Amino acid sequence: MKRILVLGLVAALGLALAQGRTVTLLWSGAITGPTSDVGGPYAAGIEDYCKYANEQRLIPNVTLNCIVRDDQYQNPITQRILEEALDRSKPAIYLGYSTGAMLQLKPLIQEVKLPTIPASAHIGLIDPPNNQYMFLPVSSYSEQVVALMEYINRTDRGARIALVVNPSPFGRAVVDHARRAAQRLGQTIVDVREVGGGNLDNTALLRALDAAGAQYIIHQNVAGPVANILKDAKRLGLDRKIRQMGAVYTGGSDLIRLAGDAAEGYLWASSYYTLDENTPGITLQKQLAAKYNRSADTLNSTNYTAGMLAAAIAVEAMKRAAQRFGGRIDNETVYQSIIGMNGPNAFKPGFAVSTKAGIEIDFTRSEQTGAEGLRVLEVRGGKFVPITDPFTSALFRQVRNP
Amino acid sequence: MRNPWAQTGNYRTSYAQDTTIFANYREIVSIGLLLIGLCLLPTFLERSQVLVLNFILIYAIAVLGLNITTGYAGLISVGQAAFMGVGAYTVALTAPHLPFWLTIPLGGLTAALVGFLVGIPSLRVKHLYLALATLAFQEIFVWVVGRSPALAQGAAIPVEMRNFLGLEITFRNHNYFWYYVILLTLVVLVIAWRNLLRGKYGRALIAVRDNDRAADAMGMNPGRTKLFAFALGALYGGVAGGLLAYMQRAVVVEEFTLVRSVALLAMAIVGGLGTVVGSLLGPAFIELLRLYVERLSEWMKGNALIQSITPAGVDVASALLPLSFGLVIVLFLMFEPRGLYNWWRLIRSYFRTWPFKY
Numbered sequence: 001m002k003r004i005l006v007l008g009l010v011a012a013l014g015l016a017l018a019q020g021r022t023v024t025l026l027w028s029g030a031i032t033g034p035t036s037d038v039g040g041p042y043a044a045g046i047e048d049y050c051k052y053a054n055e056q057r058l059i060p061n062v063t064l065n066c067i068v069r070d071d072q073y074q075n076p077i078t079q080r081i082l083e084e085a086l087d088r089s090k091p092a093i094y095l096g097y098s099t100g101a102m103l104q105l106k107p108l109i110q111e112v113k114l115p116t117i118p119a120s121a122h123i124g125l126i127d128p129p130n131n132q133y134m135f136l137p138v139s140s141y142s143e144q145v146v147a148l149m150e151y152i153n154r155t156d157r158g159a160r161i162a163l164v165v166n167p168s169p170f171g172r173a174v175v176d177h178a179r180r181a182a183q184r185l186g187q188t189i190v191d192v193r194e195v196g197g198g199n200l201d202n203t204a205l206l207r208a209l210d211a212a213g214a215q216y217i218i219h220q221n222v223a224g225p226v227a228n229i230l231k232d233a234k235r236l237g238l239d240r241k242i243r244q245m246g247a248v249y250t251g252g253s254d255l256i257r258l259a260g261d262a263a264e265g266y267l268w269a270s271s272y273y274t275l276d277e278n279t280p281g282i283t284l285q286k287q288l289a290a291k292y293n294r295s296a297d298t299l300n301s302t303n304y305t306a307g308m309l310a311a312a313i314a315v316e317a318m319k320r321a322a323q324r325f326g327g328r329i330d331n332e333t334v335y336q337s338i339i340g341m342n343g344p345n346a347f348k349p350g351f352a353v354s355t356k357a358g359i360e361i362d363f364t365r366s367e368q369t370g371a372e373g374l375r376v377l378e379v380r381g382g383k384f385v386p387i388t389d390p391f392t393s394a395l396f397r398q399v400r401n402p
Numbered sequence: 403m404r405n406p407w408a409q410t411g412n413y414r415t416s417y418a419q420d421t422t423i424f425a426n427y428r429e430i431v432s433i434g435l436l437l438i439g440l441c442l443l444p445t446f447l448e449r450s451q452v453l454v455l456n457f458i459l460i461y462a463i464a465v466l467g468l469n470i471t472t473g474y475a476g477l478i479s480v481g482q483a484a485f486m487g488v489g490a491y492t493v494a495l496t497a498p499h500l501p502f503w504l505t506i507p508l509g510g511l512t513a514a515l516v517g518f519l520v521g522i523p524s525l526r527v528k529h530l531y532l533a534l535a536t537l538a539f540q541e542i543f544v545w546v547v548g549r550s551p552a553l554a555q556g557a558a559i560p561v562e563m564r565n566f567l568g569l570e571i572t573f574r575n576h577n578y579f580w581y582y583v584i585l586l587t588l589v590v591l592v593i594a595w596r597n598l599l600r601g602k603y604g605r606a607l608i609a610v611r612d613n614d615r616a617a618d619a620m621g622m623n624p625g626r627t628k629l630f631a632f633a634l635g636a637l638y639g640g641v642a643g644g645l646l647a648y649m650q651r652a653v654v655v656e657e658f659t660l661v662r663s664v665a666l667l668a669m670a671i672v673g674g675l676g677t678v679v680g681s682l683l684g685p686a687f688i689e690l691l692r693l694y695v696e697r698l699s700e701w702m703k704g705n706a707l708i709q710s711i712t713p714a715g716v717d718v719a720s721a722l723l724p725l726s727f728g729l730v731i732v733l734f735l736m737f738e739p740r741g742l743y744n745w746w747r748l749i750r751s752y753f754r755t756w757p758f759k760y
Contacts, residue, residue, distance in 0.1 A: 032724060069700070072723065075657055076457055077692075079650060083450040083577075100656040103558035107651040111573045124557055167548060169557035169654065194548070 023329045024065045024089040025050065025314050028081040029097025029119060031070035034197075035222060037254060038303045039097060042119055043068050045307020046095060048288040049315065059319045062329065065089060066311075075101040079108070086112060092321075092334045093117070093314045099125075099170040106130040115317070115335045117310050121248065122173045123400065126368040135338055135363055137310050138271035138352060138371040139393070141170075141220055142177035142400070144247040147393040148218055148269050149178065151376050153185045160188045162214035164205070164229065166221045167194035174220045174247065180399035190214050199225050202232040210238055219246030226250045226266075227258035234262040243267070245376075252302035256382055263379045267387075271352045271371040272305045274384055281308070281350030309351040313338075313361060313370060316347050339365045353390035421600040423593065440585055444578050452577040454689060456649055459584045460642050461685035465670045466588075466595055466678070467638025472667070473676030474599070475631030476611030477524050481536035482639050482666045484543035487658030488513040489640025490647040491547070494559040502563055502648060506587070509644030510637045517636020521629040540660050547655045556655030561647045580649050587645060591638060592678055598634070607631055668727075672734050674743025683742040688727075695726045 027046050030039035050066035053059065067085060071077040078101035085091050094109070096102045096118035102125055109116050110130035118125055123140040125131065139147075145163075152159050163178055165171035175192055182189045190212040193205060206229070209217060219226045226246055233239045244266055251268030259266070273279045275286070285308055289299035298304050320340070321333035341347050346362040352371035354360045361370040373390035414420045424430045444452050464486055471479045489509030496505045523535040548556045564571055571579050598604045606627045609617035614624040647653045665688070673684020699722045702708045738744060 032721070070696070070723075075650070075654065080450060080453055080457075083453050084448075086573075087448050087450045100558075100654045104650055104652040104654050106558065107560055107562055108573065122557075129560065168656070169555065172548065172555050172557070 021061065021327075021329075022063045022065045023059070023318060024067060024085065024091040025093055025095065025311070025318075026067045026069075026082070026085045026089075026091040027095040027097070027310075028069045028071045028078050030073035031068075033070075033072035033074070035073055035098065037224070038119070038222060038249060039070075039073070041298045041301035041303040042097070042307035042310075043070075044294060044298050045285075045304040045309075046311040048292050048294070049308045049311035051292065052284070052288055053311075053315045058315055059322055059329070061327070062318070062322060064315070064318075067091070071097065071101070073098055075104050079105060082108070086114075090330070092318060092329050092331055095310050095314060096120070099168070099173070102134075103169065106134065109133050112331070113335065114331050115338055117313060119306065119310065120170065122170060123177070124169070124173065131368070133335060134368060135313075136369045137306070137313055137361070138248065139369055139374055140173075141247045142174045143369070143372075143393050143396040144269040144374060145174040145178050145218055145220060146181040146396040146399060147374055147391070148245050148247070148267065148376065149181050149185060149187060150393055150395055151267070151269075151388065152216055153187065156215070158186050158188070159215050160190050160213045161216045161218055162190050162209045162212065163192045164195050164209075164217055164219050164221065164226075165192065166225070167196045171220050177396070177399050178218070180402055181395050184395060184399065195221065195225050195229070197222075197224055199228050202229045203236065205229070206233055206236055206238050206242070210242065214242055217242055217244045219244065219250045221246065222249050223252065223254035223258055227255055227263070230255075230259040230262040230266060239265065245269070248272075248302070251377070251384060253297070253300035256379060256384070257297075261382075263382075266379045268377045268379075268384055269374050270302065270377055270384075271374045272302050272309070273351060273353065274377070274386070275300060276383065279350035281305070281312070281352075283350075284308070285351070305351055309349065309361075309371075312349040312351065313341075313347060316349070317341065320345075338363050342367075355390060355392050423596050423600060437589065441582075444581055449574070449577050452581050453649075454693065456577060456581050456584055458685045458689045459581075459588050460645050460649065461666065461669060461689070462682045463584075463588055463591055463645070464639050464642035464666050465673065465684055466591060466681040467635040467642070468666055468670050469635075469676055469678075469681050470595070470598075470607070470638065471631050471635030473670060473680075474604070474607040474611060475628060475635075477521075477628060477631055478529065478533040479536045479632070479635065480533055480660065480663045480667060481520060481540040481543070482635070483658045483660070483662035484540045485513045485517055485636040485639030486643030486646065486662070487543055487547065487655065488516045488636070489643030490653045490658065491553055491559070491643075492640070493644040493647040494561050494653040495552075497561045497563070497647075502566070502583070506641055506644040506648075509647075510641035513640020513643065514633040514637035517639075518629055518633040520636070521632025524628045524632060525625045537660070540663055544655055544659055547658075553655075558652040558654045560652045562651055563648060576651075577649075580645070584645050584649075587641060591641065595678060603627075603630065668731050671731065671739075672741055674741025674746075677741075677743040679746050680741050680743035683746065687742055688730075691726065691730060692723070695723050699723055 029043060030036045031043050047068050050064050054064050069081050071081055094114050094116045096116050099120040099122040102118040102120050107130050110132060113133060115133050117135050117137055121136050121138060121140045123142045125134045126136055163175060179189055191209055230244060246268060248270050256263050273282050275282060285305055317334045317337040318329050320337040321329045325333040342362040342364050346359045348360045352360055353373045353375055355373040363370060372392045375386045375390050376388045377384040378387045464482055468482045471477050492509040492512040493505045496508055520539045524532050527535060547553045606622045609622055610624045610627045618624050669684035669688050672687055674680030
């Protein structure tokens with residue numbers, strides 16, 4: 001009897017070893033509620049990449065336990081989900097979401113030393129204090145806006161620019177940096193307006209900006225409000241007079257779907273490749289969307305790409321942690337792997353553009369932005385088409401810490 | 403003389419009896435047992451479950467305040483979250499210089515002052531018009547915070563407390579420490595609430611709610627009473643906001659928007675307007691409902707059968723949560739406008755009169 005018991009235990013142990021360990025990756029964000037148009041595809045990107053990573057055994061002998069949860073854009077729920085996961089499944093990495101919740105959770109994340117890759121690219125997340133474990137997958141909103149201002153300066157010196165931002169920390173993040181950049185570039189910020197969802201008539205806004213002599217409007221918002229402003233600008237005949245452009249969450253297929261032909265000519269700063277480009281990341285995105293029956297809207301969404309990129313960085317960091325630390329994958333080893341992701345060890349999944357040095361994603365202890373390269377894209381014939389080579393904002397480093 | 407332990411109702415024969423804080427000895431004992439239970443509760447819960455409990459208790463404090471303004475004085479307020487925000491930002495600004503046992507009351511007092519000012523329109527307007535005035539305050543609060551560099555324009559201001567009387571507050575004991583602080587605060591505020599309502603100021607609130615002209619004719623000052631109600635309700639909100647700031651380790655404006663105000667109002671309605679028990683049951687019900695619907699929603703997402711029978715493109719699981727909240731509030735308004743408090747009253751009455759029906 002005893003022999004059978006021992007044999008059974010050995011067999012069970014063998015089976016467990018063969019199956020490998022389980023490591024948890026946590027994401028919480030707005031699948032429902034405000035900004036769920038971004039959160040839904042972002043979550044889908046993470047889910048699909050996780051399934052792919054498990055199917056392909058990207059991390060040998062490790063099964064990924066990807067927890068993807070809906071926080072409804074409510075900070076207390078985000079906090080609960082994170083603390084619950086810390087209690088129950090001890091995630092090795094956390095993929096966060098909204099600006100407010102991430103800013104609020106910074107002290108906790110610092111205390112528990114949990115590497116975090118948020119969907120929000122608010123610069124405050126990687127600014128001190130409590131910033132050590134925060135990593136932005138792509139350049140910050142501020143950097144994108146400053147890059148757009150540099151782009152304007154290439155052809156139009158001394159331009160008059162209006163900023164239209166979301167009435168939230170997410171929107172306001174860019175204002176100070178834009179003002180400092182304008183000063184250095186000799187541009188004028190003629191007005192800063194806050195516009196949220198439900199902006200069904202923007203006549204007064206556009207007339208006021210026109211009266212103030214704005215030649216360009218730079219948006220830091222989500223696609224919905226921007227689409228409404230574009231449609232109103234077309235209706236008022238101001239689309240030829242005032243050029244409009246915006247940071248990453250303002251553009252993408254959502255904007256074209258919502259604004260229709262009013263989106264033509266809109267300029268968009270983005271680090272991501274478009275679906276028309278056959279990079280390894282985008283090819284994988286198409287394959288996974290087909291495999292997991294994702295809708296055309298999800299496939300076309302840049303937020304689906306963004307979710308995949310965040311998950312890809314996390315999975316790669318775990319894989320490297322396992323290789324470097326003898327199979328040990330936890331928050332500490334994953335953190336070490338992320339900050340070691342640079343130089344020859346930079347990560348190149350093919351979701352985001354590379355800088356001139358050919359680097360797609362890299363992090364160091366002090367440089368916490370992954371994809372530093374970005375391009376300006378323009379809507380032409382109902383599609384975003386890149387109109388610049390990838391570049392990194394030279395001015396942003398100067399205005400970030402003046 | 404009736405046996406005070408066996409009495410099945412309140413047989414009050416004097417004004418002094420009528421103004422006691424507790425109705426009978428049995429109530430004192432049951433409240434004592436409840437408190438002992440609440441003190442022991444965290445020992446049976448996970449750290450993150452204590453966090454949920456903390457949110458419930460914080461919202462209970464805010465709803466208590468709302469019940470003074472709306473439930474007792476009848477002044478509709480949709481600005482309770484903004485009062486919480488005033489308290490939270492006061493705490494955020496003073497926490498680096500003062501201990502928490504000073505910053506939290508200070509947050510409450512600042513909110514009370516703001517509440518007093520916001521209450522001024524209540525001297526001239528009533529009902530929906532007053533609700534609009536408080537709605538305006540709610541929006542003005544968010545607008546002001548968003549434009550104040552001193553308040554980080556609504557982005558996070560860290561509120562950290564690492565040490566209390568030599569006890570190191572870390573991630574491990576943070577929720578437990580604040581649980582007891584919040585519980586103690588709630589107990590003090592509930593006693594203050596009951597103490598207030600048994601006296602002339604509390605009765606004045608009810609009188610002004612029921613008929614302010616009659617109250618005026620009886621020698622009460624309706625204007626002063628209304629301002630008092632607003633200030634006191636805001637004080638409770640401010641204290642709740644201060645506690646929330648410490649609980650969440652940071653203050654961001656998104657916590658104090660109209661959505662939160664409406665949620666607090668929903669908690670007050672579901673719990674039962676104008677009651678202490680309702681102020682506790684409402685937040686508990688809504689927060690636990692959220693938790694369990696969330697679980698159900700996740701189970702539905704993972705269930706192949708349910709996924710196969712729902713129409714393509716319709717995410718029933720994701721829609722479940724907002725749907726259930728709306729439904730619960732509508733059902734309560736339709737079928738149980740007196741809220742959960744009424745169920746509590748019926749259950750208590752059943753046991754008190756048992757084995758008799760009445």
